[in-house]
Amino acid sequence: MTTLHRIPEERISAVMACLHRCRPGRRLENATYSNARELREMFTEQKLIPLWRADAAKLNTSLLPDFTRTRNAFVEFDITNVRALQEDENEKYTRLALAVGNKPWLTVNEARTEIGYDPIEGGDDMAEPEPEPQPVPEQLQEEQPTEESEAQELEETPSSKVVDLDKWRRKAIKAVKAGRSAVVKFESNHISPVLMAAITGALETAQTPDDVQRVFGMCG
DSSP states (O other), X not given: OHHHHHHHHHHHHHHTTOGGGGSTTOSGGGOOHHHHHHHXXXXXXXXXXXXXXXXXXXXXXXXXXXXXXXXXXOOOOOOTTOGGGSOOHHHHHHHHHHHTSSSOXXXXXXXXXXXXXXXXXXXXXXXXXXXXXOOOOHHHHTTSOOHHHHHHHHHHOHHHHHHHHHHHHHHHHHHHXXXXXXXXXXXXXXXXXXXXXXXXXXXXXXXXXXXXXXXXXXXX
């Protein structure tokens, strides 16, 4: 009786071109969640998508010319939301977590958009997280400079001001590209208050990255 029950399954699968259902180990009694998902995906890719493409080709040939002669117009099935072709949710979150990890190439807002969430403020910042400070051996602690001496050395270093201006410039350009105001919050111990006020006032009228470049170019 078991063999007789299998015959209709194999015959119906063959008529519907689901030949993979007839292979050993592919019967319904051996189905699990994992291989059932694989079968749905295989059936969609090998059977349904070719049928959809064939139907679209017929529509492009026989129906579309009745509405337009534009060569750029075409009929095509939208398969972006076909469930059988969707990425597994666990795999998606793992992929997105890796993309915004220690060396990100994807912003947090881009990852949030991928799964249907709204962007958040600061989510487009691609800056890498600062590394945690390493403990200093006791024998070297006496040789470490104090905070006052470090601050004094930074003030005496001519390049410190240039470095901060460049950081401020890049931050303002990133804000403009994201559609925000070029006036971004920035603090520096190496740029004089007078110069910071002048730059802030000039950035209020900056609309493009080139405008920001010109503002900081005048500070060079």
